[in-house]
Amino acid sequence: MGREQDEEKELWKLLGNIQLRKFVGDNWKWRYEAEGRLVPSKVSIFGWRLCLDRLPTRGNLQKKGVNLQGDNMMCGLCKKGVEEVDHLFCTCMEAWVVWVKTIKWWGMEVVMLDTVKGVAEMLIYGIGSLVGKEMGACIFLVTAWYLWYRRNVLVFQREEDIKEQLLELIQVKTHFWVSNKVAGCAFSLVQWQSNPRECARELKRYKKSLKMFNQQQKCLQSLS
Ligand SMILES: [Zn+2]
Secondary structure, three states: OHHHHHHHHHHHHHHHOOOOOOOOOOOOOOOOOOOOOOOOHHHHHHHHHHHOOOOOOHHHHHHOOOOOOHHHHEOOOOOOOEOOHHHHHHHOHHHHHHHHHHHHHOOOOOOOOOOHHHHHHHHHHHHHHHHOHHHHHHHHHHHHHHHHHHHHHHHHOOOOOOHHHHHHHHHHHHHHHHHOOOOOOOOOHHHHHHOHHHHHHHHHHHHHHHHHHHHHHHHHHHHO
């Protein structure tokens, strides 16, 4: 449990403070700037492994000495490219169509990218400039999490393919987590699906007024 908490903390160091200035080497040098987290630990920990390229993709398994050859090296989603992190989470057409749907859902312009880091930046800054980086990180992480989930469904043949439901699953999950983040501030799933920006702005306004209310209460208490 201690290790998981460390990993979670590390992820938010990575995602929480993404900087516009250039990355140093291959590492994602993002400063920590958390104001509360919108996703549960399991998604944070997944994100930490994704950011550091520590997920057990077939490419990584081979690097660790697992003997995989031919078709066994192929991407679990499309079976056409070698399963490296940038392929699986970005350049794979099966993954890319999901990012496009997510980006369009947020009313943003689609830009072709070739690394998962690029996708993360686009969402964290794109959504971040509208309603805060924390929301951008949440949408990035949950979308990536569902791509990995579907990959595992296909690789381990656990259940029926969820391809057609992916966007809806992302919307339902993020709605649940986001609308439960602040008690008293709620919007419907339909509102979230049709206008996520306005819902996120509403959440921000609510959090701000709640903070002000709490400060006023403290102030009144200190006077009485
Ligand atoms: Zn693929």
